[in-house]
Amino acid sequence: MGLDPGLRRLALGTLLAAYPGPVPPDWAVDLVADGLAGHTLFGTNIDTPAQVATSTAALRAGRADVLVAVDEEGGDVTRLAHATGSPYPGNAALGAIGDVALTRRIYQAIGAELAALGITVNLAPTVDVNTADDNPVIGTRSFGADPVRVAAHSAAAAAGLQSAGVAACAKHFPGHGATVTDSHHELPTVDVTPEVLRQRDLPPFAAVIAAGTKAVMTAHIRVPALTGAGPATFSRAVLVELLRHEYGFTGAVITDALEMKGAALAAGGIAPGAVRALAAGADLLCIGAKVDAELVERVAAEIVTALGDGRLARTRVEQAAGRAAELAAWTRTAGTATATPTDLGYAAARRAIRVEGVLTGLHHPLVVQVHTRSTIVEGRVPWGLGPHLDGTELIQVVAAEADPQELRRIAGARPIVLVGRRLHRLPGGPELVTALATTHPVVVVEMGWPASWRPAGTRAFVTTYGASHANGRAAAEVLGLTR
Incomplete structure (x- = not known):
């Protein structure tokens, strides 16, 4: 017996999938028509600007309000310019320059480029405070080691992106900057008190929330005082009590990729991880980069099964899908800025x-x-x-x-x-x-x-x-x- 169509559609409405190659396969578009929240684009999906625009139009033919996301941080993490390197310096350079207005202009330019290609959500900026010199995964993706400086630039970056009509997603809550291991490979631990987080790691998140960021991404890190043995992505104490209640965030909570070892190992796989993330308060589940139709259906089926066996309340999944839909609605009405070729990024790099x-x-x-x-x-x-x-x-x-x-x-x-x-x-x-x-x-x-x-x-x-x-x-x- 197949899944109940209504429950399958509800489950799909919480998922950000992905697909291989530069052309969306039929199954990727069909899933969008069936209710899939959206797809994340990676370097393997990107060849030329015209090709990307054609791809996003194909996805939009499946459903007009599909979310199309990308990790376009500028600097060392780029998808649009993966073949050559980004024409923009990254956050560490912008933080070193110290010109908040420049940071806003850089991110507005990135947002305008994304909007022109039909991309609606940027999984950026990275707002982690990089307090560990040997951090293997954040580093130059951070605006710096000072919470005040990072907060100011983070707010400017989010505002710049959203002024171009692209939703910002600040990451990685509650802060990945003090880690010395990579959550792609294992579950890092940040063994500090909540008060240390409030003083060191959380000020940039407070700043981007005040600036109106539409989304916040979770971190696959363990903070024992809050998360116990599991990652923040599976912690209601982090996603609801801290992010929602204490910091007042009302937008969409997006998970970091559930295929990453920091989440998948803790949950016993991507599909069980999706259920745990939803139960903890996440709204949009980023499955990962290596995705096919079978994996999407398996995750959706696990969510539907969890609705039946009591691991998930229907109201929680409806809330999550509703926030994903609200994010999509904003991207359709936000308007876009015109992308114009500029030496802005190169001039900024010289200043850094x-x-x-x-x-x-x-x-x-x-x-x-x-x-x-x-x-x-x-x-x-x-x-x-x-x-x-x-x-x-x-x-x-x-x-x-x-x-x-x-x-x-x-x-x-x-x-x-x-x-x-x-x-x-x-x-x-x-x-x-x-x-x-x-x-x-x-x-x-x-x-x-x-x-x-x-x-x-x-x-x-x-x-x-x-x-x-x-x-x-x-x-x-x-x-x-x-x-």
Whole structure:
């Protein structure tokens, strides 16, 4: 016997699915017609602007108010520019600049670009306060380590997006910035009191709620004092008592991807996780990136089963679907701003550059780019100085496998520019810098989160606060190496 059509439609109304490839398959559109809340686009769905616009129009043919979401943070996390790198610096750069009005303009420009393509929800901004220098998943996605600064820029970002007619989704509640493990792979723990959260992690969420953000995304993190053994995504104490009651949020609560290990392992799978998230107070369930029709139907069936066995109250699922529908209604009436090509992001990236030391005498250097494995959320997006160089020689190495003597031989009498992301955390990274600096003038270009590490013996340390296309160009310019 199949699912009750009414209950299936109700369950689908709480789900954000995804599909493979640049063209929505028939099943993806059919599910929208059957009541699916919407789809999230990933890099694999994006080729050209015209193709994206055609795809979103196809989804809208299934149902006019379908939600089309994307992770377009700018900086290191981009979907629209995954093939080249973002033309905007990320949040760390914007926080370093400290110009709240600029942050609003950057996010308004991103929103206008999304709106022009038919995308209605941006799973951004990241409003986590990055208090852990070695945070493996937030880092340059954060506006900084100061709650007051992060709050001001977070509110500006949300307002900028929504002024362009695209719903903002502030993430990751109640704050992923103090973690030292990645929730894509495991369940991180932030073992602090609720009062520490209120002082350190929650001010940006209070700011974006006051600014009218339409959505907030949950974090797959464990805060024992609030969540017990499970993640915040499954915690009523976090999603209802804290977010709804204490902070007064009335919009849609969207889960981080339920396929992530921080949620899936805790729940025993994506479908059981969907039930637990709904029961805890989530409204829109982001299933993940690797989705097919069978998975969507399995999640919907689990929700319907939970309605029958008492794990879920029908009123709770109706409330969730209702908030998803309210979000969709807002996106249809919000209006859009006109997207205009601009140098705004590149100009901002130049303002973010920080130089410690001396850059004179860098004639015809050898540029050595140190390989860094991308995080899951970043994806394999090009980064570095390569696209911007004026013919300067560039070689790529793995720090732990690099031979300093061979690099010295290649450099000859030339200085060396060593480019990396999170260099101090790479096996062999600090040792490579030290070895090269003993015989050559070395300039380090750090394109990851600017931790306190500063290697001895180098001529200069350049911080870009991100590795986007814009950040790379800005670094090449300040080094005098651009075409």
